[in-house]
C-alpha cells in the first residue's frame with residue numbers, strides 16, 4: 638500500500654500555523670505571477686488557451702480516500718475511472734497548468750454515517766499550510782430532523798462555508814427540497830450565514846427555484862449549470878431546465894456554478910462549442926455577478942482532464958470582457974463563499 642503523507646499529520650491550530658498558511662497563499666500568488674509571464678503555454682492534450690493573469694478559485698474540489706470513506710454512488714462504468722484515491726498530490730498534478738489561487742472542498746456524497754468524519758477531515762486540510770483549500774462545503778441531510786444538531790457542531794469553524802446534498806440520488810425523490818423540514822433547515826443555514834449548494838436533476842431546477850424563493854435570507858448555489866446534459870436533444874427537458882433557471886435567477890439570493898457539465902459530453906471528440914450553449918444560457922440568465930467556476934475534478938475526468946475543462950471554459954468566454962472573466966474565475970466566488978482575498 639502506498640504511503641499517503643498528506644493524511645498523516647494532525648492539524649496545526651496555533652497562530653504561527655495560520656501565519657504560515659497566509660505565507661503559503663501568498664507564495665501561491667507569486668507563482669501565479671510567474672505563470673502569467675510564462676503563458677500562454679500549450680499542453681499535449683486539448684487547447685492551449687489560458688487566462689494567464691486571472692487567478693482561479695476552484696469552488697468545487699473533490700478529494701477521496703477510499704480506505705477512509707465509502708462512496709455508495711460509485712458503481713457501474715464510472716468506477717473504472719473514478720474508483721481509486723484522488724488526493725492532494727493528484728490534484729496538484731491535474732492543475733499544474735492552471736493558475737489555482739484557492740480551492741473550496743466539495744463534499745463527495747459519502748455514506749450518511751460518515752458525514753461528520755468527512756467534515757472533520759476537510760476542516761483539518763483547511764487548517765494545514767500545504768494546500769490551497771480555504772473553505773469547505775460539507776455533506777448534510779436537511780431532509781432529516783437531525784440536521785440541526787449536525788450542522789450546529791461546526792458553526793464556530795471559520796472554514797465551514799456551506800452544505801450540499803446530492804438530490805439526484807435514486808432514493809431522493811423529486812420534491813424532496815420542498816418538504817417543510819427541508820425548508821426549515823435551509824432557513825437555519827441562512828441564520829448562520831452558511832450557503833447551500835443545490836445539485837439536482839435538470840427538470841427539478843424549478844423546485845429549487847421555489848425553495849430559494851421561500852428562503853430569501855439563505856444564499857444558494859445551483860451546481861453544475863443545473864446538471865443539464867450537453868448532448869441530449871430532449872426539448873421538453875431543455876425547456877423545463879431553462880424555465881427553472883429563469884425562475885431561480887429571479888431570486889437575488891442565488892448564483893450558478895459553471896461546472897460539471899463536461900462529464901455529460903460525447904465520449905470522444907467533444908469540443909468546447911458543444912458545452913457553449915448550456916454555459917452561455919447560465920451565464921446570460923444569472924448575469925456576470927452571479928456565476929463562478931468549479932473544477933469538479935476528478936468527476937470531469939470521465940470526459941476531460943482538468944486542463945481541458947478549464948481551457949474549454951476559457952475558450953467559450955474568450956469574447957467576454959476582462960472584468961467578466963475575473964468575476965467568473967475568481968472574484969464572485971471569493972465574495973460569495975466568504976473566502977480570503979486573493980492577492981494577485
Ligand SMILES: [Zn+2]
Nearest residue numbers: 697699933936
Ligand atoms: Zn462534483
